[in-house]
Amino acid sequence: MNEEQAKERILELREMLEKYNYEYHVLDKPSVPDAEYDQLMKELIELENNHPELHDEHSPTSRVGGAVLDFFEKVEHTVPMLSLGNAFNDQDLRDFDRRVRDGVGSNVSYVAELKIDGLAVSLTYQDGRFVRGATRGDGTIGEDITNNLKTIRSIPFKLKEDVMLEVRGEAFMPKKSFQKLNAHREEEGQELFANPRNAAAGSLRQLDPKIAASRNLDIFVYGVGKLEGHSVDSHDESLTYLNHLGFKTNPEWKKCANIEEVIEYVNSWQEKRPDLPYEIDGIVIKVNSLYQQEELGFTAKNPRWAIAYKFPAEEVVT
Numbered sequence: 001m002n003e004e005q006a007k008e009r010i011l012e013l014r015e016m017l018e019k020y021n022y023e024y025h026v027l028d029k030p031s032v033p034d035a036e037y038d039q040l041m042k043e044l045i046e047l048e049n050n051h052p053e054l055h056d057e058h059s060p061t062s063r064v065g066g067a068v069l070d071f072f073e074k075v076e077h078t079v080p081m082l083s084l085g086n087a088f089n090d091q092d093l094r095d096f097d098r099r100v101r102d103g104v105g106s107n108v109s110y111v112a113e114l115k116i117d118g119l120a121v122s123l124t125y126q127d128g129r130f131v132r133g134a135t136r137g138d139g140t141i142g143e144d145i146t147n148n149l150k151t152i153r154s155i156p157f158k159l160k161e162d163v164m165l166e167v168r169g170e171a172f173m174p175k176k177s178f179q180k181l182n183a184h185r186e187e188e189g190q191e192l193f194a195n196p197r198n199a200a201a202g203s204l205r206q207l208d209p210k211i212a213a214s215r216n217l218d219i220f221v222y223g224v225g226k227l228e229g230h231s232v233d234s235h236d237e238s239l240t241y242l243n244h245l246g247f248k249t250n251p252e253w254k255k256c257a258n259i260e261e262v263i264e265y266v267n268s269w270q271e272k273r274p275d276l277p278y279e280i281d282g283i284v285i286k287v288n289s290l291y292q293q294e295e296l297g298f299t300a301k302n303p304r305w306a307i308a309y310k311f312p313a314e315e316v317v318t
């Protein structure tokens, strides 16, 4: 195979592997058997090793983890990642709804979403390509964990549109992966992780990305921080748009016409929570209209247009 043919084959393999990766990890609908995926990945790794001049940081081969870092760079979030005010019962939700309606009038609808119990991260895309990923940190300054986040297969390297975008999401470890990881650590006489959230956070704070790559982490993207090249008017529209771009969004979100529908949704998921393949610690409720979110604004600490309903801690089944 000459230089030209090798270059062509490398580009072809990169495209195929990213497509198969998206089908498997985002759509959960693989179109080729794992063995074929692995064979193509092996061929690409070999070709890239023989052609270092064709190195591309967005090649699918970088999902297996790159160089070990000495430390994580600090990153400033262009739009602060705020924490949410909490609600613990139906009355708190009704009080939230009254404050919202005092602010924007009674023509308000909400979006309710599962509150994923993981590690909040921010992903930045320039011209539709993944350029940086960071932890929330204190909401303004986080840590650059790009190399670790590149090992999460459901994070797209290239979006369906060449937009400039900063999205928020929750990186998490599925319950099954958590149980397998702790069983392995127990066999090795290592300290166990207390819960999937700690396991996900611990994995993403490793300086060696091969560790994160081995932990079967996943992510649900749930919000836009900054967006150029497209505009949306409501939160449900932004979720649909993020999905269109190629992100993995949580499918259980629900548009609610009023707070009573929100309360129904919260109660139904309090029951169904143990059946989910990942942990949630509550429900996030947001005013759907971005215009109304703008009108409501923020208190010193939290948005006035969103609240987190917290479930009581799940009984630990020993």
Ligand SMILES: NC(=O)c1cc2c(N)ncc(C(N)=O)c2s1
Pocket: 082, 083, 084, 113, 114, 115, 116, 117, 118, 120, 170, 222, 223, 284
């Ligand atoms: N602190 C925050 O702003 C949020 C935290 C979370 C979380 N852990 N899971 C889901 C959402 C969501 N769907 O909006 C949010 S929003």
